[in-house]
Amino acid sequence: MTITGDMLIGASAVRGTSKIQQAINPATGEVLGPDFHGGGAAEAERACALAEAAFDIYRNTSPEARAALLESIASGIEALGDELIERAHAESALPVARLQGERGRTANQLRLFARVLRDGRWQAATLDPALPERTPPRPDLRLQKIAVGPVAVFGASNFPLAFSVAGGDTASALAAGCPVIVKAHSAHLGTSELVGRVIQNAVADAGLPEGVFSLLVGAGNEIGTALVAHPAIQAVGFTGSRAGGLALVQTANNRAQPIPVYAEMSSINPVFLLPAALQARGAGIARDLVDSLVMGVGQFCTNPGLVLAVDSPALDVFRQGAAAALTDKAAATMLTPGICRAYDNGVAQFGEIEGLLRIGSGQTATGPNQACPALFETSAERFLADHRMQAEVFGPASVLVVCRDLEEMLSVARHLEGQLTATVQADADDHALAASLLTVLERKAGRVLFNGYPTGVEVSFAMVHGGPFPATSDTRATSVGASAIERFLRPVCYQNLPAALLPPALQDGNPLGLWRLANGELARH
């Protein structure tokens, strides 16, 4: 498939007349062709008009039809073969094996939502039959969830496939019945076009209205702001920086009709080392934690950026082990020159904070845009007093916070901002403390994990990739896993609707064979 540098607006390839962008190979600095011709407000308007025109038709397609679309997209992405992997590798410097895994995850995610669609519980079909003899009589009431409207999606830099053009936001919005307009991330423009063309083709092959999908390109904020401000757009999915997410939230709040923004923003993913575990497994935890820290050059939303432990001889073992393990870690290429600069700045700023000491470093950079891993240490007292230490430094940097005692560790936990994840390393003797900590961490994070590392987000039914602000802008939502579809649905109640007009999910006799709540009881008949 040829990458042309055009935007995909409905069925058309559109050459923008705004600023030209180029893809860069961060490992070499080489410019990767072609030129990408960015658009502005006019192209956002055109995509939104098509999405609006497509919405009523698309949302009223059968769940089966949408499931087939998602499966067709999954197959189309797989059919791109090495071309996709090679382009993504060139644009991101992410290893080929990692990208192959991410491709599998992306396809699986699309297929998971096909399964969700066929299962049908997303419709929340609910029936309260009429009670004509009651005083006052109860009318016939039936509820289902329907799509909210066209959705704008802003992909992440760090997952060019799984959190990008055909990533979780797009998959869940398309499943819900929402047309999707993606703003391509400038870190992987060619990858975005390849995947975008797969979706464009799948929409056409399915005979769906062209406005079901568009892919926009644009430097700066103009096109994205125009997109979020457009009256047709009814929800926004975003994965990226706190500043970027908050800017979109602001734009959405300032609309005549405010809309929800599901922004997954920043998280430092604290890891608590409890005493018995630290005593028994300190050296092993140090090694595994450093592996988790540098995995993917630390470019995960769930990267462990904070480690907490009580001062003790066992902590000395951990500290030395971690510093030693880090020494062996090579500097590695980050996703973009800008991300690498931001990392270097973040590490430099940490270095200037009084009482925050660098206690470990990986190997120095040997090529462009390489990050050198860094481990810092501070006391709980200083951490509690200096909010700057809670800032996310995106990349392989982490801060060890040394607590005087367990009570101080709990104080630090209570002081933390909202997180995507919180991790506890605990052995059986730690369980009493772990229970107290769990009560705190449930309120701080969307996912609490024991005796593991936070990197690695399963795409399944029980996953929550979300959490209290500022981890996300909406603590009720997850951007990964089956529940992600709920972000793009709203409930509608139908009262005394004539049988001829009832939507299939709510018809007598349950023709779709759904799980439905009838008279407050769940049943499938």
Added chain:
Amino acid sequence: MTITGDMLIGASAVRGTSKIQQAINPATGEVLGPDFHGGGAAEAERACALAEAAFDIYRNTSPEARAALLESIASGIEALGDELIERAHAESALPVARLQGERGRTANQLRLFARVLRDGRWQAATLDPALPERTPPRPDLRLQKIAVGPVAVFGASNFPLAFSVAGGDTASALAAGCPVIVKAHSAHLGTSELVGRVIQNAVADAGLPEGVFSLLVGAGNEIGTALVAHPAIQAVGFTGSRAGGLALVQTANNRAQPIPVYAEMSSINPVFLLPAALQARGAGIARDLVDSLVMGVGQFCTNPGLVLAVDSPALDVFRQGAAAALTDKAAATMLTPGICRAYDNGVAQFGEIEGLLRIGSGQTATGPNQACPALFETSAERFLADHRMQAEVFGPASVLVVCRDLEEMLSVARHLEGQLTATVQADADDHALAASLLTVLERKAGRVLFNGYPTGVEVSFAMVHGGPFPATSDTRATSVGASAIERFLRPVCYQNLPAALLPPALQDGNPLGLWRLANGELARH
């Protein structure tokens, strides 16, 4: 039970030192004792500190314990007997029979959430068992929903029981496991205190922490703003005006940690009269619609403020019938002097809009704070051109919009802002048109009803009392019905949690007997 004019902060009665407010009988202008001593930011802080202290204990009570609390509150409200009804009648001028019905509805609502708690589906328990043999291995993942944190509730003027101190917001938040702080509505301060004392006593009788409930009083915005801005508060329930709701949304958005505001604000509840129904039943619809319009002096969120029909001889019959029916309707006392002034101003402003003609009036006022019902008429063309005609005039006023043809009626439907309800009067011959209209109205309203009138909101499983902005600030939510609990919950995923630490809903063997999603399949074992 003596009404003292104190605030109820946890277990204490607290006399505010801020401005004194008095309850007024709107039917007579009489001041009803005692003085209510309002508080300010200091009292909000005290209530929030208690709520925060109570939260972890309260949210971890068993669902059964919270169900018992709700039932105890319901019984306590019923046990107040005539004292409550008489006070509410004196403060609101609402008829005694209506208040008795509202009391029943309030108690039923509390008991519905007790049922919801025992049913347990609100916990959304989900289990994805570990797959250790898979590449990569899948960890054990379990999801449940937990309470978001302390909730601030602002009651409505127009339902002194069902949307007030122990109304739907409080009932659903307490059910979810959230402590509640209510800001009493100044329209019914004595009623609020009576019900507040019932909740305070029920919390004490159950041996729960005192911070589970507080009731604040205060003139102006200070105490309410302080409440919403307080870091302990994690969500807000509000029913009232658009200006009031948007002010709270603004305060919530400006926090260091923004929080969701569930504001049910304004709606004009369009009623569409389709040709066959109008032809067959025009006179009857006119009579019933006028009854719905003046019911409760038009002081319902779902009052029919807009009627749409195509110009025809049948419409003449309807118009004349409606105007005639209105002539017989007495002016009636509104809830407060301020609400009556706002109504009179709204009607006067409608009278000044060019092309908006008054075509019907009820009888003139004979006492203080009485509203005279009013029916206006305009053309669809003018309605589409003048946004002022979409303003909600809270009270018994409605606008008939005359459309040239069915296409113009659909244009008006598409042009409408978000609504709580949309109503269609349609006979069998109207079904083709009704289907087109339904596609538009689903996107405009939280509840679409046929051949009825929007006043009257059932408290049940399938109810949606919500809708797109500006009907509410969150189109995904309902403030009435079993789903209202979802506003105050957030999902948490537990990964590889030791069995000893798993919350009851997620333990192996399903000790609570919940419906759970295991491996993507719903089961109760």
